[in-house]
Amino acid sequence: MTVSAPTAGPTVHVAAAGSALPGAPVDNASLAASLGVNEEWIDHFIGTRTRHFARDLATGEVRWSLADLCAEAASQAMECAGTDPADIEFIVLGTATPDHLMPATVNEVADRLGLDQLPTYQLQSGCAGAVQALALAHTFISSGTHRTGLAIGGDVCTKHLDLRRDLSSAAPGDLVNCVLFGDGAGAAVIGADPGERPVVLRRTLNRCTGLGRSPGQIIDWFGLADRHDQRQALTEDYKAIESSVPAMAVEILWELLDELGWSADDLDFLLPPQLSGRMTRLITERLGLPNAREISCVADTGNNGNALPFLQLQQLMKEIAAGQKALAVAVESSKWIKAGFALEGL
Known part of the structure; x- marks a missing residue:
């Protein structure tokens, strides 16, 4: 079954959501100057104005890990929902770019949040991973297995890109990856109890x-x-x-x-x-x-x-x-x- 069907169990609520974007936004002028490409090409072909990088554009230094960003987004979501960390019964993380093959990044996130003795799940997927995390959380709540949990999605795409090399003569298929992606994380508190705005x-x-x-x-x-x-x-x-x-x-x-x-x-x-x-x-x-x-x-x-x-x-x-x-x-x-x-x- 790929579409969640109505159940006789608890109604599934999104209590609150949070996000984390690393550093100041990088505009097209700064990115074009760094990569040696045409700023107008980025404006017209990609249509993205700014993005955020977990790595320093000038030095290549990694300043934020995926776990850092996911923990920040989850903390913000819990604070917005008024949810005590002790009430979190599970964590699901969807990502295509985990910090390591092992340990799973979701467990690093749990550690940063001070959470222990709870089930954690990491789903390896691209843009669909966020929806998969929500789907799994929906199943846990609607079945009555758990009452409150965290669904998280995030990626640090720049770890796969060399942002310091000269791309002035790169093929468009290579160049597009360096101007399309950014880094960040988001999270939601999912539960059986409605929030202030159900x-x-x-x-x-x-x-x-x-x-x-x-x-x-x-x-x-x-x-x-x-x-x-x-x-x-x-x-x-x-x-x-x-x-x-x-x-x-x-x-x-x-x-x-x-x-x-x-x-x-x-x-x-x-x-x-x-x-x-x-x-x-x-x-x-x-x-x-x-x-x-x-x-x-x-x-x-x-x-x-x-x-x-x-x-x-x-x-x-x-x-x-x-x-x-x-x-x-x-x-x-x-x-x-x-x-x-x-x-x-x-």
Whole structure:
């Protein structure tokens, strides 16, 4: 079952959300000067204005780990929800860029939060990992197994990029990765008890649809045997992504609406896929929901992977009112995963 179905168990609430973005925003002028590329190309082709890096752009020094960012986002979410850390019964983290293969980053996050003797789960995935974390949290709460937990998503993408090399003659497919991504984390307190502004997590969707298709994105690990290999750590087929993601987003939208029994006119908010500023605009136009207010952040945060749905959720939580409905769409191009979730204010 890939779409969470109604249950007789507790209603699942999003009590609050939090986020963490490392350092000051890096604008296109600064990034272009550092990489030796054209600022206008970034403005027009990517459409992202700023992004945040866990590494210092000038020195390459790593200043924040993924665990640092996830712990900060989770602490903010708990504080906003008024949730005592002792009440947290589980943690789920979705990421494509863990700090280590072992120990799992989710356990480092638990340690920073002062949490012990609780189940922890780390889901290895790209943009869909955030939705997978919400889906697993939904299952725990709706089944009555737990009452309160943390769903977290985050990525430190710059660990896979050499931001100090001269890219003035790089191929567009290589260059796009250095200007598309950013770093960050987000988190949400998920529980059976409504917060001060009750928001219900009605549905989650997560489905791999890449049978027989080449991956649209690959992130490689390098061990001792292949650390001197000249292949890139991060590669993607941007043309395939640009072609496939808008169509997949439409399919996700209507699948969720059908499962919920909602019409397009019922939606008050749309949280579209956050690939880049330019792609988000194109996808939103393709979805064709003029009455739904768009909640987007990628133009200011860069594509920080699994943090993005939580950053959108945090903004939504400030705006959604009783009786209003919201739908989020996420597409992961690594192996073409459809993902999304639906929320309703009470």
